[in-house]
Amino acid sequence: MNNRITKIRCVDKKCKTVNQIEEKFCLRCGTPMVKNYLWVKGKLRKNYEIGELIDERFLLCYPQIVLDTKPDVVIQTPEFIPDQIKPYLRLFSHRLHLPQIYGYIDFPEQAWFLEYESVPISSQGHLIYPKFFPGIESCLKKVSPLRQINWLWQIIILWSPLEQQKALSSLLITDNIRVQGGLVKLIELELDDEQSSPTLQDLGDLWFNWLPLFNPLIQDIVTKIVLSLQQNLFNNIDDVLNILDQVIYILGNDNYQRKYQVITATDVGRKYKNNEDSCYPPVNKLIQAKRGFETLSIVCDGLGGQDAGEVASGLAIDWLI
Numbered sequence: 001m002n003n004r005i006t007k008i009r010c011v012d013k014k015c016k017t018v019n020q021i022e023e024k025f026c027l028r029c030g031t032p033m034v035k036n037y038l039w040v041k042g043k044l045r046k047n048y049e050i051g052e053l054i055d056e057r058f059l060l061c062y063p064q065i066v067l068d069t070k071p072d073v074v075i076q077t078p079e080f081i082p083d084q085i086k087p088y089l090r091l092f093s094h095r096l097h098l099p100q101i102y103g104y105i106d107f108p109e110q111a112w113f114l115e116y117e118s119v120p121i122s123s124q125g126h127l128i129y130p131k132f133f134p135g136i137e138s139c140l141k142k143v144s145p146l147r148q149i150n151w152l153w154q155i156i157i158l159w160s161p162l163e164q165q166k167a168l169s170s171l172l173i174t175d176n177i178r179v180q181g182g183l184v185k186l187i188e189l190e191l192d193d194e195q196s197s198p199t200l201q202d203l204g205d206l207w208f209n210w211l212p213l214f215n216p217l218i219q220d221i222v223t224k225i226v227l228s229l230q231q232n233l234f235n236n237i238d239d240v241l242n243i244l245d246q247v248i249y250i251l252g253n254d255n256y257q258r259k260y261q262v263i264t265a266t267d268v269g270r271k272y273k274n275n276e277d278s279c280y281p282p283v284n285k286l287i288q289a290k291r292g293f294e295t296l297s298i299v300c301d302g303l304g305g306q307d308a309g310e311v312a313s314g315l316a317i318d319w320l321i
Contacts (some may be wrong), residue, residue, distance in 0.1 A: 008033060011072040021067070021125040035125055036068040037061065037132065038102050038113040039188060041085075045109055055105045058113070062130050066113070068102075075103025075113070085112055087165035087189050094161055097154065098186050114188060118180065133178035133185050137210065145215035146251045147182060152207070152222075153244045154184040159203075159237050167191050168198040172206055200237070204229025221247055260295045262287040276302025276309035278317045296321070 010017045010026040010033070017028040025032055038058070048060045057073070058066035068075075081089070088101050099114035120128040140148055155171055162168050169190040170176055178185040192198060207226045214222050225243060234240050263286045264279035280298040281287045289295050298320055300313035 008035065008067070008069045009072055013072060016072060023125070033125070034071040035121060036071050036102065036115060037119050037121075037127055038066050038068060038115050039099060039132070040064045040066060041112040041114055041188060044111060054109060054111075058105075061127065065127070065130075065132075068113075075105070077101075077104055078106070084191060087167050087191070088114070090165055091161055091189075094158065097158055097184055099188060116185065120180065131175075131178065131187060133180045135175060136177045136179050136184065137174055137213070139179050140210055140213035145218045146248065148214055149218060149222075149244060149247050149251065150182060151179060151184050152225075153241070153248065155203075156237060156241050156244060158184070158186075162189075163197070165189070166197065169193075172198055172202055174206065174209075199232075200229050200234060200240070201232055204231075218247065218251070258290070260289050262289065262295060262297050264297055264299060266299060274310070276306075276313060278302065278310065278313035280317050280321055 006021045007018045008021050010019060010029060010031055012026065012029050012031045015026060015029040015031065017026055019026055019033060021033075021035065023033055044054070048054060050060055050062070052060050053069070054060060054066060057068065057070045059069050061067050085101060088099065091098050092100065095117060099116050102113040102115040104110075104112050116132055119132050122128050136151060140151075155177070158171060159168065162170055167189045169192050170186050170188070173190060176187050176190060178187060204226050207222075208230065211219070211223055211226060221243075225240065228234055229240070262281060263284065264281055265283055266275060266277035266279060268275035268277075278300045280296065287294065298317055300316040302309040302313040306312075
């Protein structure tokens with residue numbers, strides 16, 4: 001990123017010190033520096049150059065991406081919300097996957113800014129990826145089959161809420177679909193054409209292009225899902241979701257079983273000499289287990305100072321197991 005201006009203001013209203021963007025904390029008051037990278041919704045009227053300020057505040061870092069250099073100042077929101085912006089507000093509950101409205105400027109530009117949760121930033125304070133997150137297509141071949149299926153599952157989960165907001169087209173543009181670790185992220189919402197709405201067949205056509213990228217372990221089942229989408233064999237989105245749920249369950253059981261080590265211990269404390277606590281597994285006995293009941297651990301606090309307190313706590317353990 002070729003910045004002409006590399007300074008950002010502290011968010012502490014009593015401080016407002018201007019720091020270099022590379023600083024993690026304000027040099028004056030020690031407040032963590034807030035670096036809000038935002039997506040410009042739509043096109044700006046003027047052809048700004050990289051490194052130029054918009055509205056004396058927003059630093060253009062990449063095409064359609066700005067950095068708020070004055071995050072301490074609340075940005076305005078107009079009374080009238082245009083139709084293309086309303087879906088972002090209505091889909092607030094899906095903000096893990098979708099951007100949210102950061103604010104609006106009216107002069108010299110009319111522009112909306114979108115913000116995203118947990119944008120990857122380098123130690124120097126700059127974006128790691130030029131579009132916030134890496135693209136799903138470039139990452140599919142690099143991840144486990146379980147994650148591959150889970151990404152498809154998340155896209156299906158988003159289908160119904162986006163359909164209600166007439167924004168299914170957002171899931172059919174490859175470059176709009178990004179990923180961050182296990183999460184699918186959409187760069188922006190693309191509203192559907194008024195004359196027609198995308199279908200599951202369209203989704204199948206998109207996924208068909210991804211087939212060579214899937215792990216051989218799931219290649220066959222994903223191919224069948226994609227062909228079924230293209231041939232309109234699913235009655236509704238829940239049918240697709242149910243199949244993906246089953247695939248995730250099988251992959252999790254067969255290839256991703258966790259192993260656990262369980263050990264218990266208690267201390268008599270300073271007041272009493274007799275330790276009346278009871279544990280399961282027994283104290284200082286290491287248990288190695290994969291899952292289920294064997295991973296259970298219990299500590300029953302004895303009634304210190306009471307007769308046979310260790311008997312009571314032991315009976316509680318015996319009753320529970």
